[in-house]
Amino acid sequence: MNKSDIIRQLLAGRSREPGAQGAAYAPANIALCKYWGKRDEELNLPVTSSLSLSLGSLGAHTEVSACDGPDRVQLDGRELPPDSPFAKRLSAYLDLFRENHGFDVRTESSVPVAAGLASSASGFAALVLALNDLYGWELDRTALSILARLGSGSACRSIFQGFVEWHAGSRPDGMDSYAEPLQAEWPDLRLGLLELSTAEKAVGSRAGMKNTVETSALYSAWPEKVADDLLDLHTAIKERDFERLGRAAESNALSMHATMFSAWPPLCYWLPESVHAMRAIWRLRNDGLPLYFTMDAGPNLKLLFLDADRARVASHFPAMRVVESNERGMS
Amino acid sequence: MNKSDIIRQLLAGRSREPGAQGAAYAPANIALCKYWGKRDEELNLPVTSSLSLSLGSLGAHTEVSACDGPDRVQLDGRELPPDSPFAKRLSAYLDLFRENHGFDVRTESSVPVAAGLASSASGFAALVLALNDLYGWELDRTALSILARLGSGSACRSIFQGFVEWHAGSRPDGMDSYAEPLQAEWPDLRLGLLELSTAEKAVGSRAGMKNTVETSALYSAWPEKVADDLLDLHTAIKERDFERLGRAAESNALSMHATMFSAWPPLCYWLPESVHAMRAIWRLRNDGLPLYFTMDAGPNLKLLFLDADRARVASHFPAMRVVESNERGMS
Numbered sequence: 001m002n003k004s005d006i007i008r009q010l011l012a013g014r015s016r017e018p019g020a021q022g023a024a025y026a027p028a029n030i031a032l033c034k035y036w037g038k039r040d041e042e043l044n045l046p047v048t049s050s051l052s053l054s055l056g057s058l059g060a061h062t063e064v065s066a067c068d069g070p071d072r073v074q075l076d077g078r079e080l081p082p083d084s085p086f087a088k089r090l091s092a093y094l095d096l097f098r099e100n101h102g103f104d105v106r107t108e109s110s111v112p113v114a115a116g117l118a119s120s121a122s123g124f125a126a127l128v129l130a131l132n133d134l135y136g137w138e139l140d141r142t143a144l145s146i147l148a149r150l151g152s153g154s155a156c157r158s159i160f161q162g163f164v165e166w167h168a169g170s171r172p173d174g175m176d177s178y179a180e181p182l183q184a185e186w187p188d189l190r191l192g193l194l195e196l197s198t199a200e201k202a203v204g205s206r207a208g209m210k211n212t213v214e215t216s217a218l219y220s221a222w223p224e225k226v227a228d229d230l231l232d233l234h235t236a237i238k239e240r241d242f243e244r245l246g247r248a249a250e251s252n253a254l255s256m257h258a259t260m261f262s263a264w265p266p267l268c269y270w271l272p273e274s275v276h277a278m279r280a281i282w283r284l285r286n287d288g289l290p291l292y293f294t295m296d297a298g299p300n301l302k303l304l305f306l307d308a309d310r311a312r313v314a315s316h317f318p319a320m321r322v323v324e325s326n327e328r329g330m331s
Numbered sequence: 332m333n334k335s336d337i338i339r340q341l342l343a344g345r346s347r348e349p350g351a352q353g354a355a356y357a358p359a360n361i362a363l364c365k366y367w368g369k370r371d372e373e374l375n376l377p378v379t380s381s382l383s384l385s386l387g388s389l390g391a392h393t394e395v396s397a398c399d400g401p402d403r404v405q406l407d408g409r410e411l412p413p414d415s416p417f418a419k420r421l422s423a424y425l426d427l428f429r430e431n432h433g434f435d436v437r438t439e440s441s442v443p444v445a446a447g448l449a450s451s452a453s454g455f456a457a458l459v460l461a462l463n464d465l466y467g468w469e470l471d472r473t474a475l476s477i478l479a480r481l482g483s484g485s486a487c488r489s490i491f492q493g494f495v496e497w498h499a500g501s502r503p504d505g506m507d508s509y510a511e512p513l514q515a516e517w518p519d520l521r522l523g524l525l526e527l528s529t530a531e532k533a534v535g536s537r538a539g540m541k542n543t544v545e546t547s548a549l550y551s552a553w554p555e556k557v558a559d560d561l562l563d564l565h566t567a568i569k570e571r572d573f574e575r576l577g578r579a580a581e582s583n584a585l586s587m588h589a590t591m592f593s594a595w596p597p598l599c600y601w602l603p604e605s606v607h608a609m610r611a612i613w614r615l616r617n618d619g620l621p622l623y624f625t626m627d628a629g630p631n632l633k634l635l636f637l638d639a640d641r642a643r644v645a646s647h648f649p650a651m652r653v654v655e656s657n658e659r660g661m662s
Binding site: 218224 | 548549550551552553555556559578581582585586588589590592593595596597599601602603604605606607609610613
């Protein structure tokens with residue numbers, strides 16, 4: 001079973017003729033319980049389920065149209081060289097849909113690319129939504145989520161706003177591996193982005209994940225950790241128990257990084273500044289401030305706190321960018 | 332089974348009368364495969380075996396004599412307050428041997444106390460050897476290793492010089508849980524101490540270990556990791572395969588710290604400077620320098636390299652203190 005088979009199945013009876021233009025927006029998302037490890041490399045099928053929070057207006061807006069000649073990929077107004085990793089990855093994905101023509105893809109991204117801020121997630125989700133618009137497929141969100149997953153695993157979560165769970169599924173064809181929004185709101189929950197570096201990562205999360213699954217002795221304990229954290233997160237969200245949410249999210253992120261330290265070669269996305277910020281958070285929490293963090297496969301921290309503590313948190317982290325709840329589309 | 336029972340058994344038929352004075356030296360040791368987790372808190376019985384390298388002339392020299400009145404503990408010429416943690420821990424241990432008298436203990440330590448440089452290991456080993464001298468017990472090294480373990484787990488390894496393995500054992504009384512020296516030398520192996528902080532640790536390794544065993548989801552994978560690393564270390568030492576030794580030691584240390592990150596509250600002995608040094612080592616290794624590190628429950632790094640690379644390593648880490656092979660007593 002490969003990507004083409006899945007796409008043929010999903011698009012059966014749908015148009016193969018592109019219209020004039022498709023456009024769509026998809027938010028970035030931050031996993032509170034991480035996606036770390038694949039059971040199928042080709043189809044981006046995960047070892048475990050995961051759960052995320054969307055970043056509202058931080059995301060990608062993509063316009064796509066068919067064109068003569070080769071693909072043209074524009075990111076934030078700059079034309080990318082066709083042999084750049086981003087353009088090549090996009091073109092390989094577009095190969096799955098095209099018939100003898102190129103695509104003109106223009107993406108405006110409000111999240112820094114490749115700094116652990118899930119830019120590929122919003123990028124591929126926006127592209128899939130834009131293709132759905134371009135071709136007039138009118139696919140349901142489950143099918144769109146599966147299509148997005150084929151581009152980049154966590155992109156399947158960026159099809160939705162708010163709290164989103166990606167079900168790992170168990171089928172070899174991945175037809176049960178898609179995201180769904182939780183029927184839950186938490187208006188005073190805040191996420192603060194603490195960017196410590198926007199430099200391109202030395203090891204992408206795709207490669208890092210693969211190396212961890214293959215070489216980390218501690219990875220065997222990861223699936224059970226995820227199962228525990230997911231249960232905690234569901235309860236915490238349902239009961240609006242912030243400490244429980246913060247604890248599960250922080251412990252999950254630290255455990256993911258822990259599996260990387262145990263890989264060979266060791267995989268360390270942390271910078272000295274990351275440890276400095278973690279220690280500051282732990283000190284503040286010891287002093288009574290309900291503040292937690294999560295981290296993706298990068299050096300940056302994402303702070304978790306409640307709106308009531310926003311001023312106090314901001315006073316300690318003046319560079320933090322707070323994602324507003326209305327930006328999260330949780331109305 | 333408690334400590335007193337074990338000691339009664341070990342000292343059966345030996346003198347209970349202290350002589351005028353006992354004195355002894357014991358080296359600190361750095362584990363290449365770590366001791367992390369107890370199966371018995373009272374008897375310091377470990378979950379896994381471990382393997383260390385002695386630090387030669389870095390260690391503790393202790394003189395002990397019986398005295399009237401309460402214990403007097405001197406460390407590096409300073410009299411410690413009887414209610415200080417170090418003095419209390421020593422007195423509690425001495426309770427196991429005394430009959431109605433105090434002890435006068437004078438220790439000169441060449442390793443910084445409580446900075447992850449195994450000062451309690453050399454301290455308790457030197458004390459046990461000094462008591463053996465004071466009472467004229469003439470115990471064999473296995474019995475001395477068990478006595479030292481009852482004071483501080485890793486102290487059982489500091490009874491010996493060179494490469495030392497502490498067998499976890501399986502008996503509830505711990506009579507099969509002691510250290511033994513490996514019949515192996517490696518004259519051009521070097522260990523470089525990179526002290527980034529000598530500040531007292533916020534969480535001692537005793538408490539950190541307990542919290543990790545009890546709360547870390549990844550700890551379940553630790554015993555198998557240790558088994559793999561021990562096999563690798565034995566082969567590496569036998570074949571003088573430095574890359575294999577370095578890889579096993581570094582991965583073992585990182586995995587130990589990984590189990591701590593997964594504990595709750597998260598346990599992080601790393602400072603920003605620790606990550607800075609690790610990254611420098613990884614860069615140098617990528618550039619072809621065979622350089623590895625290990626870390627104990629503290630922020631400091633211990634570099635592993637061969638004598639041929641000493642100058643190159645020292646040029647990058649001018650603050651490093653190299654432990655000489657003749658200091659390791661590996662003649």
